[in-house]
Amino acid sequence: MSLLSNTGALLGKELRTEFRSRELLTTTIVFILIVIVLFSFTFDPTSDESRRFAPGLLWLAFLFASSLMLQPCFLREQHNDTLSALRLSVSDPFAIFLAKLAANTLFLLLTELLLLPLFAVMYNVPVVPVLHWLVLVFFLASFGISIAGTSLSAISAQARMRELLLPLLMLPLLTPILVASTEVTKSLFDRAPFVQWKGIGFLAVFDVVFLTALWLFGEYLLEE
Amino acid sequence: MWKRAMTGAIVLFLVGAAAYASFFIAPEEKTMHVLQRIFYFHAAAAWAGMTAFSVCFVANLLYVWRRSEKWDSLGVSSAEVGLAFITVVLITGPIWAKPAWGIYWTWDARLTSTFVLWLLYISYLLLRTLIEEPDRRALLSALFGIFSFIDVPIVFGAIRWWRTQHPAPVIMGGPGSGLEPTMRKVFFFSVLALHALMVFLIAERYRLEKLRTDVEVLRREAEAI
Amino acid sequence: MTPPAFSLVGLRFENIDKRYGGLLALRAVSLTIQPGECVVLAGRNGSGKTTLLRIAARLARPSRGTMSFSGQFSGEEAAAIRPGFVAHATMVYDELTAEENLLLFSRLQNVPQPGNRVEALLHEVGLSDRRSSLVRTFSRGMRQRVAIARALLHEPSVLLLDEPATGLDPQGVSWLAEAIRRLRDSGRTILMSLHGESEISSLGTRAIRLDAGSVAADTRTGATFRSILTFADA
Numbered sequence: 001m002s003l004l005s006n007t008g009a010l011l012g013k014e015l016r017t018e019f020r021s022r023e024l025l026t027t028t029i030v031f032i033l034i035v036i037v038l039f040s041f042t043f044d045p046t047s048d049e050s051r052r053f054a055p056g057l058l059w060l061a062f063l064f065a066s067s068l069m070l071q072p073c074f075l076r077e078q079h080n081d082t083l084s085a086l087r088l089s090v091s092d093p094f095a096i097f098l099a100k101l102a103a104n105t106l107f108l109l110l111t112e113l114l115l116l117p118l119f120a121v122m123y124n125v126p127v128v129p130v131l132h133w134l135v136l137v138f139f140l141a142s143f144g145i146s147i148a149g150t151s152l153s154a155i156s157a158q159a160r161m162r163e164l165l166l167p168l169l170m171l172p173l174l175t176p177i178l179v180a181s182t183e184v185t186k187s188l189f190d191r192a193p194f195v196q197w198k199g200i201g202f203l204a205v206f207d208v209v210f211l212t213a214l215w216l217f218g219e220y221l222l223e224e
Numbered sequence: 225m226w227k228r229a230m231t232g233a234i235v236l237f238l239v240g241a242a243a244y245a246s247f248f249i250a251p252e253e254k255t256m257h258v259l260q261r262i263f264y265f266h267a268a269a270a271w272a273g274m275t276a277f278s279v280c281f282v283a284n285l286l287y288v289w290r291r292s293e294k295w296d297s298l299g300v301s302s303a304e305v306g307l308a309f310i311t312v313v314l315i316t317g318p319i320w321a322k323p324a325w326g327i328y329w330t331w332d333a334r335l336t337s338t339f340v341l342w343l344l345y346i347s348y349l350l351l352r353t354l355i356e357e358p359d360r361r362a363l364l365s366a367l368f369g370i371f372s373f374i375d376v377p378i379v380f381g382a383i384r385w386w387r388t389q390h391p392a393p394v395i396m397g398g399p400g401s402g403l404e405p406t407m408r409k410v411f412f413f414s415v416l417a418l419h420a421l422m423v424f425l426i427a428e429r430y431r432l433e434k435l436r437t438d439v440e441v442l443r444r445e446a447e448a449i
Numbered sequence: 450m451t452p453p454a455f456s457l458v459g460l461r462f463e464n465i466d467k468r469y470g471g472l473l474a475l476r477a478v479s480l481t482i483q484p485g486e487c488v489v490l491a492g493r494n495g496s497g498k499t500t501l502l503r504i505a506a507r508l509a510r511p512s513r514g515t516m517s518f519s520g521q522f523s524g525e526e527a528a529a530i531r532p533g534f535v536a537h538a539t540m541v542y543d544e545l546t547a548e549e550n551l552l553l554f555s556r557l558q559n560v561p562q563p564g565n566r567v568e569a570l571l572h573e574v575g576l577s578d579r580r581s582s583l584v585r586t587f588s589r590g591m592r593q594r595v596a597i598a599r600a601l602l603h604e605p606s607v608l609l610l611d612e613p614a615t616g617l618d619p620q621g622v623s624w625l626a627e628a629i630r631r632l633r634d635s636g637r638t639i640l641m642s643l644h645g646e647s648e649i650s651s652l653g654t655r656a657i658r659l660d661a662g663s664v665a666a667d668t669r670t671g672a673t674f675r676s677i678l679t680f681a682d683a
Contacts, residue, residue, distance in 0.1 A: 009557055080543065084538075159355045176382035
């Protein structure tokens with residue numbers, strides 16, 4: 001019970017600080033915009049080409065963006081050693097992770113949904129008929145990215161070269177997410193769209209496995 | 225000292241014998257001829273590498289649980305040795321693939337997942353160089369090692385599901401697969417030899433790591449005085 | 450006399466080592482602090498005061514030995530003991546207002562009626578009129594007041610103060626001394642690291658000097674007490 005109320009209070013804090021400055025959201029959105037434009041120069045975005053390349057491109061852009069966005073997650077807590085204050089106050093350190101990964105999932109999802117219409121127009125892929133499926137894939141993938149990314153940002157925040165280190169730790173670990181979400185998105189962008197349940201199940205399994213790992217080992221990540 | 229030299233000699237002999245067996249005792253394969261002989265080395269190195277990473281995983285878990293320096297030393301030793309073996313796999317793979325498939329590299333399931341595995345453990349070693357404080361380095365890298373090892377079957381599953389070209393597993397690959405009896409014997413002998421080599425290398429690397437941490441402690445204490 | 454609304458808690462350090470790499474920050478420290486004692490920790494920079502306080506707060510784990518709370522409570526209750534901690538860093542969020550910070554930490558610690566408690570504390574530390582300003586806009590002294598308020602939110606039985614007067618003006622120091630006196634007289638156990646003699650150090654009932662990670666002196670009597678404080682200053 002106190003896990004939930006602690007998580008709720010902390011999530012409120014995360015959202016309040018972010019929406020006060022909107023630093024993370026704006027920079028991430030601009031970053032993805034730049035990547036989407038730059039990618040268009042690497043192949044000719046006609047509709048057939050787009051069907052083949054666009055899903056992978058989309059997920060690569062999201063993945064890179066998230067490796068930047070998750071950077072300050074624990075770094076911010078070091079500034080005034082608020083991390084220690086949190087550790088002293090919560091009854092279960094898992095609450096700290098839960099709140100952060102809920103916030104990060106939300107931020108990622110928000111960015112993705114804001115950019116989706118733009119992406120659909122620029123790469124002319126039809127998103128409207130499959131929108132609800134896309135939202136499901138976005139959610140499962142963003143949740144997975146946030147779980148792994150939040151745990152790893154707790155590691156990278158304590159190392160040197162942390163800005164470079166987080167992507168190095170995070171990207172190989174997230175290969176399964178990249179592969180699965182790209183494949184599912186590809187089948188949704190198909191001329192005859194279909195839902196790859198296999199892929200959706202796969203994303204769900206990844207989320208469950210890593211959430212369990214975080215639950216088991218999370219408190220050690222914050223140790224001093 | 226003598227004991228170590230003897231063990232080294234025995235391991236060397238085993239590896240030599242395995243090489244001899246794969247070239248001169250194993251029968252020639254029908255379609256791929258001499259080329260197939262690399263398989264004894266390639267697949268056995270892959271098995272030994274995976275065993276080394278499993279050792280690393282267990283050492284990581286034990287470190288988190290027990291916080292004893294020796295588990296950290298074992299973790300880094302087995303990760304490095306495992307990485308060396310997987311590097312051999314990644315090099316011998318293309319040597320075989322070029323004549324067999326006509327290309328050096330293909331993004332097939334086992335190749336790609338082995339490559340991702342390799343990258344994960346490179347990151348593990350890299351992480352270790354970037355944390356100064358030994359206890360923190362040991363703990364955080366152990367946790368990353370645990371996450372990586374959990375990730376391996378998932379990476380493998382993902383890539384296998386969506387793209388594959390590698391020959392179907394011949395060992396324990398279900399009905400229809402299987403090796404000719406002599407080939408089988410030679411293969412398992414190679415597996416044994418390379419495991420012996422792996423254990424020997426880990427033991428030596430472990431010794432080195434122990435010395436290194438001792439030196440580090442002495443140096444810091446000298447600095448403190 | 451009304452009984453205290455908190456449990457009487459002592460601290461027991463048993464043979465504690467804390468190693469940072471090859472460096473021993475604490476060497477075989479054994480200390481027993483009785484409930485209700487007000488202990489002044491003295492010693493040079495790097496003598497291990499902060500490390501000892503962080504171990505007492507259970508933020509850092511000793512490399513060897515154990516730290517435990519002693520008193521009349523079960524192991525489960527002991528695990529729930531949360532010392533109030535004032536550290537070098539303010540441990541509050543710059544991007545939140547004073548009030549938001551205190552409300553957040555009272556919710557996390559299940560403080561009953563958080564609104565009233567925060568209101569009362571803001572008044573006590575003299576920040577009522579700046580409650581809705583971001584901590585970022587505060588002076589060093591005001592931040593320290595927020596930090597102290599945060600540590601006191603849940604009315605802790607144990608207080609760990611790491612140079613709590615840092616950044617406070619003389620008026621602030623007097624206020625802090627008065628606050629610590631009240632806490633001490635209410636029976637709370639206090640462990641604080643200080644530099645030199647001050648209004649605050651005179652509140653101590655016991656002085657301990659750390660030198661290179663070991664206990665070099667430990668006394669409850671007046672004359673030696675003073676010498677411990679001044680030695681550290683030299």
